[in-house]
Amino acid sequence: MLRIHMSGLDLSRVRMAARPDALWETVLSFHRLRDRRGAAVFGAWRTETRNRLDGDVRLLAALIPLRGYFPDFLTPSQGGGEPYGIDAGIEALRGTEPRRVDAELALLEAERREAGRTPDGSAEMLGRLGAALRGYHRAAIEPYWSHIRAGVEADRAIRGRALLDGGADQLLASLPPMIRWRPPVLEADYPVDRELHLDGRGLLLQPSYFCRVTPVVHRDPQLPPVLVYPVTRPRAPVFAEPGPWLGRLLGHTRSSVLRAIGNGCTTSELALRAGVSLASASQHAGVLREAGLIDTLRHGSSVLHTLTPLGGELLRGGAPLAAQ
Structure with missing residues (x-):
């Protein structure tokens, strides 16, 4: 078991990594x-x-x-x-x-x-x-960098929603099931017993495509604290080939829906952004998901739509994200 001990100051200094490492x-x-x-x-x-x-x-x-x-x-x-x-x-x-x-x-x-x-x-x-x-x-x-980055960005969208909805407490509570927020301690499944005291340094949350089963921390407690954890529901890193769905994507409304998803949104927000009904937004999202252009993850009582690498490349005219 890993136990990360957090003060009120540490809680205020919890932050999300901006991209994959x-x-x-x-x-x-x-x-x-x-x-x-x-x-x-x-x-x-x-x-x-x-x-x-x-x-x-x-x-x-x-x-x-x-x-x-x-x-x-x-x-x-x-x-x-x-x-x-x-x-x-x-x-x-x-x-x-x-x-x-x-x-x-x-x-x-x-x-x-x-x-x-x-x-x-x-x-x-x-x-x-x-x-x-x-x-x-x-x-x-x-x-596979665009797939790795898309998985991390989708996970960041979920954590960002949780942070906006309920602050750092809800952000920590939203982490994958192998990590449990029991204030003032963040517990995680871990192969050995570890106690990590942050002592006011805060914590960097680093979602990772290739991290699996348990999170990872540095062994040296004096290093800047980082918790590397698995992204939510990773997709297999394969490149979709154009298929019969391509013709179904043609049209102003559906391309507007794809653009409206941007960095992530719920179905209600999608309907508002694209100027369509809730039922229409749900239908368009279903077609885009079938085509492999968006991914849909559950967020509380709603769902969160995010672009896949293929969807992002389509909006950028086929230019993939560069590895950084």
Whole structure:
């Protein structure tokens, strides 16, 4: 069990990450690559990624065990807690103080459950690690970045609604079922017992596409507090091909409905934005969902519609979101 102890000041400093963190997604996806669970969501991704890999991942395997602890320096935090893009993240990783690298590698060696030798903490090793992470990210993350980002943005829309409806208390209560808000403690299912005292630093909530089953926190309690948790109901990262539904999308009203969904809205808000009846908004949303252009998630007693990557690309004229 993980217990995060929060004061009133910490509660006022809870915040949501603005986008996916490239290094968290890279490291956690390496777990998913070797895990047979979740085939419905990750099965095709695993096959495509393995076929695309052309670099040596033995160094990654030595630092990222299938289960248990991996070094905190693999997922550095920026000042202010904003997520890193892959290039800036690797530069921050390579700039980790040698003493910290050595200490975390010693901890990995003491706790590892798999056979293998833990690498040394030299600058040369960090350089090779940066190259390995970049190559793996290019194969496993970049082709699916728009899907990863869309999943995170859909989750952020749900949390944002909860924050607007009931403040930080309702935001924390809205997190996935493996996380439970029991004021003043945020509890979560976790493989080991951990107590984390925020001491006025607040908490960054980082939704992650490749985080599964339990959330993740840094081992070192002195690092900026971040809770990485699974996005709500991730979609399989596949690219839809045009089909018979394309003709059904033609028309001013339905394209207006698609544009009206924007960063997320309920059916009632959609009807108001698009200037159509509630029944018509629901019908159009159903067709767009069938076409794979929107996703619909339950939010309390209502539903929340968000764009899928395909829907976003259609509105942008086919230009995908770039990985950051």
